Amino acid sequence: MPGDLVLIASGDKVPADLRLLEAKNLQIDESALTGESVAVEKSVLALKPETPLAERKNMAYAGGFVTFGQAKGIVVATGNNTETGRISQLMEQHTDISTPLTRKFDKFSQNWLRVVLGLATLTFVVGLSYKGLQDALEAAVALTVSAIPEGLPAVVTVTLAIGVSRMARRNAIIRKLPAVETLGSATVICSDKTGTLTENQMTVQAIYAGDHQYTATGIGYAPEGTKCDEKITAQSQ
Numbered sequence: 001m002p003g004d005l006v007l008i009a010s011g012d013k014v015p016a017d018l019r020l021l022e023a024k025n026l027q028i029d030e031s032a033l034t035g036e037s038v039a040v041e042k043s044v045l046a047l048k049p050e051t052p053l054a055e056r057k058n059m060a061y062a063g064g065f066v067t068f069g070q071a072k073g074i075v076v077a078t079g080n081n082t083e084t085g086r087i088s089q090l091m092e093q094h095t096d097i098s099t100p101l102t103r104k105f106d107k108f109s110q111n112w113l114r115v116v117l118g119l120a121t122l123t124f125v126v127g128l129s130y131k132g133l134q135d136a137l138e139a140a141v142a143l144t145v146s147a148i149p150e151g152l153p154a155v156v157t158v159t160l161a162i163g164v165s166r167m168a169r170r171n172a173i174i175r176k177l178p179a180v181e182t183l184g185s186a187t188v189i190c191s192d193k194t195g196t197l198t199e200n201q202m203t204v205q206a207i208y209a210g211d212h213q214y215t216a217t218g219i220g221y222a223p224e225g226t227k228c229d230e231k232i233t234a235q236s237q
Contacts, residue, residue, distance in 0.1 A: 002075050008060065009070040017082045018060040018073030020044050025069035030054075032063050033084055039067045053083065101181040105156070116147045 006018055014028065020042055027039040034040075034054040043057045060073055062082040079085055098106075120140040127136025163180035167173075174180055207214040207227065218225025 002078060004075045005072060006075060007070070007072050008066050010066050010068055012066045014060045014062055014064040014066065016062050016075045017077040018071075019076050020058050020060060020071050020073045022073075023069065023071040026060075026066070026071040027068040028060055028064040029067050030061060030064045033061050033087070042069075042071065099178040099182045100185055101156075101178050112147075112149075116144055119147065120144045 005021075006015065008014060008018075008026075020026070021044060023042050023044050026042040028042060029039045031037050036054065040054075041057070042060065045058060047056060047058055060071065061084060062078075063084045077083075077085075080089060120143050123143050124136050124140035127139050157177065160177040160180050163184075164174045164177060167180065167183075172183075174183070203218060203220060204216045207216055212229055215228045216225055217227075
């Protein structure tokens with residue numbers, strides 16, 4: 001509960017947002033919250049209220065893992081009131097984002113609806129001057145129904161589904177069909193640094209030593225792999 005004192009040590013998971021009162025060589029892994037793959041060193045010094053979240057050294061946030069040291073802190077937030085809980089609430093919020101394709105279809109539907117209603121009204125007025133009310137009304141309704149492109153949504157859906165299938169064959173999974181058209185319109189893709197999108201693992205691929213070049217194999221931190229001597233001298237390079 002807020003106001004409780006919590007003791008944390010190496011190997012513990014931070015149970016709530018804590019304002020640190022005592023800290024001894026404390027380091028906490030907050031990658032789940034801030035995206036930083038390296039453990040953050042903590043202190044008890046007072047900071048300004050406008051300090052960014054990732055730079056609040058005197059706070060320990062729920063969900064973080066203590067990698068080194070120990071500390072004592074007072075609970076300031078629990079549950080959905082924590083910083084991690086706020087992120088969960090934002091993820092649960094449903095936001096309708098219109099893509100360029102959906103905006104074009106909305107505009108086309110509105111314009112086409114006005115044209116169809118105008119033609120139906122003109123047909124009804126002309127029909128009244130030559131035939132009765134019932135015949136004129138039937139002609140206007142028939143024109144309205146026949147002018148609406150009922151097969152257009154199905155054609156668009158099938159086309160987008162084909163695009164999703166092609167993207168899947170290239171190892172790109174699309175969650176929503178209209179996103180295919182949006183992704184096709186993208187010209188720049190910005191990605192975060194190593195450690196957030198990748199596993200933060202650097203692997204040796206080649207070694208040059210003693211006038212020889214070696215090719216190394218292996219993945220990540222696994223102590224498995226081989227090396228091949230390509231016998232390339234410094235003069236040939």
